[in-house]
Amino acid sequence: MIRFENVVKRYGDFEALRGVSLEVAQGQVVVLLGPSGCGKTTLLRTVNRLVEPSEGTVYLGGEDVRRLKPEELRRGIGYVIQSIGLFPHMSVLENVLVVPRLLGWERSRREARAREMLRLVGLEPAVFASRYPRELSGGQAQRVGLARALAADPAVLLMDEPFGAVDPPTRERLQDEFLRLQADLKKTVLFVTHDLEEAVKLADRICLMNHGKVEQYDEPETLLRDPKTPFVREFIGPSRTLLRLSRIPLKGLIEPLNGKVPAASVPLSAMAREAFSVLLAQGARSVAVTDEQGRAVGQVRLETLLRVASED
Ligand SMILES: Nc1ncnc2c1ncn2[C@@H]1O[C@H](COP(=O)(O)OP(=O)(O)OP(=O)(O)O)[C@@H](O)[C@H]1O
Numbered sequence: 001m002i003r004f005e006n007v008v009k010r011y012g013d014f015e016a017l018r019g020v021s022l023e024v025a026q027g028q029v030v031v032l033l034g035p036s037g038c039g040k041t042t043l044l045r046t047v048n049r050l051v052e053p054s055e056g057t058v059y060l061g062g063e064d065v066r067r068l069k070p071e072e073l074r075r076g077i078g079y080v081i082q083s084i085g086l087f088p089h090m091s092v093l094e095n096v097l098v099v100p101r102l103l104g105w106e107r108s109r110r111e112a113r114a115r116e117m118l119r120l121v122g123l124e125p126a127v128f129a130s131r132y133p134r135e136l137s138g139g140q141a142q143r144v145g146l147a148r149a150l151a152a153d154p155a156v157l158l159m160d161e162p163f164g165a166v167d168p169p170t171r172e173r174l175q176d177e178f179l180r181l182q183a184d185l186k187k188t189v190l191f192v193t194h195d196l197e198e199a200v201k202l203a204d205r206i207c208l209m210n211h212g213k214v215e216q217y218d219e220p221e222t223l224l225r226d227p228k229t230p231f232v233r234e235f236i237g238p239s240r241t242l243l244r245l246s247r248i249p250l251k252g253l254i255e256p257l258n259g260k261v262p263a264a265s266v267p268l269s270a271m272a273r274e275a276f277s278v279l280l281a282q283g284a285r286s287v288a289v290t291d292e293q294g295r296a297v298g299q300v301r302l303e304t305l306l307r308v309a310s311e312d
Contacts, residue, residue: 001026001188002047002156007056009042016042018212019056027186031199034209040192044158047190048077060156075103078149082161085145086133092118092144093129099152117147122177139170159191163198175201196236200224200243208232221247241309245273248308254289254298261296262288268297272308275300
């Protein structure tokens with residue numbers, strides 16, 4: 001869906017991108033990850049032509065983006081940035097309406113769509129539609145930004161540190177909501193972050209960059225299990241084990257209860273990491289696993305978690 005072919009970007013003598021080739025498949029979330037200044041934002045912006053490559057080509061749906069007018073190109077791409085970029089003098093509803101209006105949708109259709117999008121991102125239109133951006137919390141403003149990006153139903157979303165400016169609990173909630181939405185909407189998403197944990201949580205594939213180049217492009221599990229270069233190994237660092245657990249469903253690790261039900265419990269739908277955190281917090285050796293009715297259906301032992309965490 002998005003293809004970068006040997007993309008180079010120079011600013012004077014400095015090379016911000018040093019030959020990036022990468023393919024983002026339709027419906028996938030690809031996270032661009034890496035330290036500050038490695039070129040993530042620059043690469044992202046070549047897609048909607050806010051940055052023009054010095055060399056190489058970017059294809060969108062098989063078409064060289066240079067062949068499309070920037071305005072037309074951008075109307076087909078949702079763009080969400082950290083500072084949100086809401087227009088302060090427009091209400092929430094008007095902000096979400098911006099692109100449908102540009103597209104010339106007729107009034108009742110675009111208003112219905114804007115309300116639907118607000119509902120989708122968890123903002124009740126009756127409460128929020130007529131508010132102004134200054135009357136929103138950081139998390140709410142970020143949701144409006146997402147609703148606006150989704151309003152014209154673009155196939156592609158570019159998200160540049162969209163959850164970077166909110167506190168950690170809000171950030172987690174927004175991430176969960178993003179995953180829930182993405183499961184239905186199946187957009188092709190290019191997502192920039194410098195937070196490894198966010199990348200592991202959200203990505204179908206992670207592109208780890210360093211100094212304008214791709215160090216490794218892989219599924220999160222593979223990146224964590226099998227770092228290809230010393231840079232990748234160091235970037236992942238000691239969090240590797242815990243992060244791997246956050247990708248492993250608890251379901252496959254359950255053993256029968258042998259008479260005794262452990263005091264602590266986690267739901268069947270949890271990831272291994274959650275069980276690990278509970279065990280550490282309680283200083284326990286095993287944790288009960290409960291079904292939707294809250295019945296204990298088995299247990300997971302600390303040894304099992306430690307074994308799968310260190311398995312190659
Ligand atoms: N217009 C510009 N002129 C000169 N240098 C630039 C310009 N834009 C970006 N750069 C440089 O290119 C490099 C890559 O920048 P970019 O914004 O892509 O990094 P990033 O990986 O997104 O970093 P961060 O996580 O800090 O946002 C940086 O060293 C930056 O200073």
